[in-house]
Amino acid sequence: AAGVIQSPRHLIKEKRETATLKCYPIPRHDTVYWYQQGPGQDPQFLISFYEKMQSDKGSIPDRFSAQQFSDYHSELNMSSLELGDSALYFCASSLLAGGFSGANVLTFGAGSRLTVL
Amino acid sequence: AQSVTQPDIHITVSEGASLELRCNYSYGATPYLFWYVQSPGQGLQLLLKYFSGDTLVQGIKGFEAEFKRSQSSFNLRKPSVHWSDAAEYFCAVGANNAGNMLTFGGGTRLMVKP
Numbered sequence: 001a002a003g004v005i006q007s008p009r010h011l012i013k014e015k016r017e018t019a020t021l022k023c024y025p026i027p028r029h030d031t032v033y034w035y036q037q038g039p040g041q042d043p044q045f046l047i048s049f050y051e052k053m054q055s056d057k058g059s060i061p062d063r064f065s066a067q068q069f070s071d072y073h074s075e076l077n078m079s080s081l082e083l084g085d086s087a088l089y090f091c092a093s094s095l096l097a098g099g100f101s102g103a104n105v106l107t108f109g110a111g112s113r114l115t116v117l
Numbered sequence: 118a119q120s121v122t123q124p125d126i127h128i129t130v131s132e133g134a135s136l137e138l139r140c141n142y143s144y145g146a147t148p149y150l151f152w153y154v155q156s157p158g159q160g161l162q163l164l165l166k167y168f169s170g171d172t173l174v175q176g177i178k179g180f181e182a183e184f185k186r187s188q189s190s191f192n193l194r195k196p197s198v199h200w201s202d203a204a205e206y207f208c209a210v211g212a213n214n215a216g217n218m219l220t221f222g223g224g225t226r227l228m229v230k231p
Contacts, residue, residue, distance in 0.1 A: 042221040042223050042224050044221075045219065045220070058218065090160060090161065105163060105166060108160045108163075110160040111159075111160050113158075
């Protein structure tokens with residue numbers, strides 16, 4: 001079965017550079033979520049999109065932005081990178097089918113590991 | 118706002134021994150509860166979930182968890198641990214009014230002794 005695809009799997013950037021992470025959800029899933037997991041930390045919710053509109057916002061820095069495109073894939077853009085942005089970035093997708101419900105299950109991708117030097 | 122506490126940061130068990138990982142949550146209504154496992158350098162894999170109904174839920178890889186409302190707990194159990202179970206385990210809670218945004222606990226790292 002198709003899973004959530006994230007690219008790139010690994011990315012190395014310098015401070016103050018820009019990085020873009022991509023997420024391709026499971027086919028027919030309409031909702032995408034981004035999480036950040038720092039070294040030794042639990043995943044922290046950043047932002048989510050439902051039907052190409054932002055649905056929830058967590059602890060996402062102003063330097064970060066994201067969007068969901070017409071084909072439902074999503075991109076997380078990170079600018080003015082700082083050392084503290086080094087983390088594993090997870091994307092997850094789910095099918096909300098027209099309404100919010102806690103009964104939906106998130107499927108996570110393998111993550112994109114960003115290292116800022 | 119919901120929160121999740123996993124009191125044990127590290128747990129070491131011998132292969133073949135039983136396992137229980139603790140999870141306590143804080144949420145004003147009936148929570149949606151999940152256990153995820155993360156192997157080193159890997160993504161999060163769903164082990165099991167609780168939404169409603171039977172409070173003892175079965176998951177993949179022989180894991181089960183029991184929802185106890187009176188104790189605000191959702192502990193994960195396995196009767197006999199295998200060396201391949203060594204990983205990080207995360208308990209998470211989702212709220213119906215939060216668009217499926219999950220709040221994770223701090224995780225418990227499981228090590229298995231031969």
